[in-house]
Amino acid sequence: MHRQKYRLIIPFLAPALILYGTFVLYPYIQAMYIAFTSWKGLRKAPRFVGLDNFQKLLSDDHFWNALYHNAIYVITLPILTLGLALFLAFMITQKVRFSSFYRVTFFFPQVMSVVAIGILWSFVYHPSIGILNSFLKLIGIGNPPVWLGDPHTALGAIAAVTVWQAAGFYMVIFMAGMQSIPSSYYEAAALDGAKRGDIFFKITLPLLWETTRSALVFIVINAMNMFGITFTMTIGEAGPDLSTDVLSTLLYREAFTHSRFGYSTAIAMAYFIIVMFLSFVLMRLTRRQTIEF
Amino acid sequence: MIKKPLSRRQFLKLAAAAGAGASLGRFAPGLAYAQSGIQVADGALNPFNISNVQAEGVFFSGGFGHEYIQYAADIFGEIHPGSTMSVEGIQRVGERLRPRIISGDAPDVIDNSGAGNLDTAALVAEGELLDLAPLMNAPALDTPGKTFAETLFPGSQASGLFDGVQRYVNIAFTVFGLWNSKTLFEEKGWVYPATWDEMLALSETIKSAGIAPFTYQGKYPQYMIFGVLEPMVEKLGGVEVWKAVDNLQDGAWENPAILTALNNMKALYDNGYIMDGTEGLTHTESQAEWLQNKAAFIPCGTWLENEMRTVTPEGFDMVINPVPADDAAKLSWIDASSGEPFMVFANGKNPEAGMELLRCLLSKESAKWFAQNVGSIMPVVGGAEGVELSSAMTSALAAVSNAGDHILERPSFSTWYSDINEEAKNSMGALLTGRATAEEFIERVQGVADDVKADPDITKYERS
Structure with missing residues (x-):
């Protein structure tokens, strides 16, 4: 009986496993080797250098600079994005007028490509013809910041775009979670005279915990990446004086500008380990007893 | 195919x-x-x-x-x-x-x-x-x-x-220098300066006329390196300065000619001669602003004309001039190489x-x-x-023939050592937005040059 089952399962699984092995696992293993070599990304075979690349990593200011920016994103993006998404989701599910219009509008940035968003927002931030600075000048701010040209504002400017882009997506996820909460809880609470705030913090949020957990992991992984938006908004130059450089843009530059593929892959390995570690810690920290309903 | x-x-x-x-x-x-x-x-x-x-x-x-x-x-x-x-x-x-x-x-x-x-x-x-x-x-x-x-x-x-x-x-002959609109300068009666002091004086005049004297390719500050710094240093200190830089000689960036040139450039920021918002623009965006006479000068190579052809206003008549330095007799020396x-x-x-x-x-x-x-x-x-030929190309060829034998040699560090190139570019952005002094620029770039010299994985080249 069992044998027959496997006879059926294996042929079905094989193509997927072979493709996964060839195009995902094999490159991973190869990358792990390259991280221990000095390779210029050309035809000459990689030269094994042991732990040199990782040693260099620890004393490389550019690496710590990029990691610091990632850390800022990891702390701010989840709070801002998920906070906004929860707020919007809660408001819209409270049967406000035009709620379906709002839902589509807020979700819209999610279906746009990152490159389009980057270019669009570069124009919003444009110092002379941009809508943002034109507005600021209109309300009397004579010398608004050059958002993408000033190291003090460039990182925040990119973070704001990411919040704008991602909030709608998490809003839809939260709305789906909220709609699966039985309305009897809300009705009972309303009968007891609970206010909107109480309903949100005492019913909605606890029952949404599982959704929030996965959303948190998603957004933290995104905050560790940030390649597309950084690359398009600062045109591959990582902002004024590397002020928007993150690990992903650093490793890209190390490989393609400086021809240090070995070192770049070592950064990628460190990046991989950090993301794994963060996801693991987050899942651990947020583990609660699941409430079934 | x-x-x-x-x-x-x-x-x-x-x-x-x-x-x-x-x-x-x-x-x-x-x-x-x-x-x-x-x-x-x-x-x-x-x-x-x-x-x-x-x-x-x-x-x-x-x-x-x-x-x-x-x-x-x-x-x-x-x-x-x-x-x-x-x-x-x-x-x-x-x-x-x-x-x-x-x-x-x-x-x-x-x-x-x-x-x-x-x-x-x-x-x-x-x-x-x-x-x-x-x-x-x-x-x-x-x-x-x-x-x-x-x-x-x-x-x-x-x-x-x-x-x-x-x-x-x-395969493309390129002349590097500072560009301005011939029409605008004739209309205002401005004359291209022969020294950097005159350049600053003219900038004051331009500024009081309500036009920003300078802009550059904002997010790509390297245009100010090959467009202004390189020729100016060569006029101030001779080709030996860049040879020392290219050959990674110790303290090559600390040469007084480089310090003077950087301070000259920083004066543009200190006096408010750089167009507001320049650092937030891309190369084509800043060039477009310049074409609308929002700024008088921009550094670039002769590809500028072709790059901006579709947005150049009729009668703008862009012309190129060599970067002025200390000595008026050296004004005509120009950076003409190829790319x-x-x-x-x-x-x-x-x-x-x-x-x-x-x-x-x-x-x-x-x-x-x-x-x-x-x-x-x-x-x-x-x-x-x-x-x-167009007015741009005609002015470039005239500049080259004025220069006679004094065609400047561009340094090679930016091609040979990408790390020095990157640090110089970032430091130039900092210098022109008042975030770094000339001394800090030199300290940063010299530091990276020392690292490059000590790195056995980076292939070194020599020029004479």
Whole structure:
């Protein structure tokens, strides 16, 4: 009986496993080797250098600079994005007028490509013809910041775009979670005279915990990446004086500008380990007893 | 991929031409070709013994497009019946070609330009590029009695030399300097300054007229390095300053000429002479602002005109001038070199065909086509004869002839050492926005230069 089952399962699984092995696992293993070599990304075979690349990593200011920016994103993006998404989701599910219009509008940035968003927002931030600075000048701010040209504002400017882009997506996820909460809880609470705030913090949020957990992991992984938006908004130059450089843009530059593929892959390995570690810690920290309903 | 076998019509034309020559079945020397109109010099037809080669070229297609390369490939096909050179125009050359190079399947000839191109220093260090000595010594295609090298502008190929070996050839003649609108300056009665002090005085006048004296390519501060810093340092301290930098001599960046030049440039920021918001703009955005007379000067090379052609207002009349320094007598000294590097792969299938394409591309006939249709100049002697040029190109050529023997040599550190290039670029952005002093700029860049010198993994080059 069992044998027959496997006879059926294996042929079905094989193509997927072979493709996964060839195009995902094999490159991973190869990358792990390259991280221990000095390779210029050309035809000459990689030269094994042991732990040199990782040693260099620890004393490389550019690496710590990029990691610091990632850390800022990891702390701010989840709070801002998920906070906004929860707020919007809660408001819209409270049967406000035009709620379906709002839902589509807020979700819209999610279906746009990152490159389009980057270019669009570069124009919003444009110092002379941009809508943002034109507005600021209109309300009397004579010398608004050059958002993408000033190291003090460039990182925040990119973070704001990411919040704008991602909030709608998490809003839809939260709305789906909220709609699966039985309305009897809300009705009972309303009968007891609970206010909107109480309903949100005492019913909605606890029952949404599982959704929030996965959303948190998603957004933290995104905050560790940030390649597309950084690359398009600062045109591959990582902002004024590397002020928007993150690990992903650093490793890209190390490989393609400086021809240090070995070192770049070592950064990628460190990046991989950090993301794994963060996801693991987050899942651990947020583990609660699941409430079934 | 465009492959052009000899059509029947072409064949008839060729045959007719051949019939007028000495013997049938063999092309006579000094022969005119009907399709391209090229007149091949005596004994210059086939120095690389091309026969029945199907070669492949992949080229950056940017501001110049790639039709001018197709024109050269047509010459190639016409003078070598049975052989072809395919022409493909692409962007982001590095990302497209790297996999092919790694797998040993590189095209025969490429144009490694534009954003996302291949790191030339690494290509040289890894032995990927052909030594072009045979090409340089080959007879020029349509200039009788001269070698290929002798038909090119003196100094135009210097940047392609790595330890004395020619690794690539530049096909676009480029003059670097400060640009302004001739019309605006005539209207306001402003005269281009002869020294940097006069430049600052003029800037004050321009500023009080409600125009920002300067802008630059904001997110790409390197334009202020090759556009202003490099020529100014060379005028202040001589070519030895940059030689020391290129050769990674200890403390090379601490030279007083570099310090003075950086302080001169910082004065632009300190006096508020740089257009507000410049640092947030891309190269084309800042150039567009300049074209609307929001700023008076911008640094750039001669590709500027072609790059901005569609948005240049009628009657703007852009002209280029050399960067002023301390001595008015040195004003005319100008940075004129060449760019758009074409390379042949050492391990390609048809390296000879690659070199032959470059011989066709830098022929007089092709240079004329380029001047006429692209509006730029190839570094080929006599290549712009009888072609009507724009005010931009005319001013560039006038600047070069004013300079006489004083053509400045551009330093090579930016090509040789990408780390120094990056640090200099970032520090220049900081200097021009008041976040760094000249001393801090020097400290940062010298620090990276020291690191590069100490790094055994970075291949070093020498120039003299």
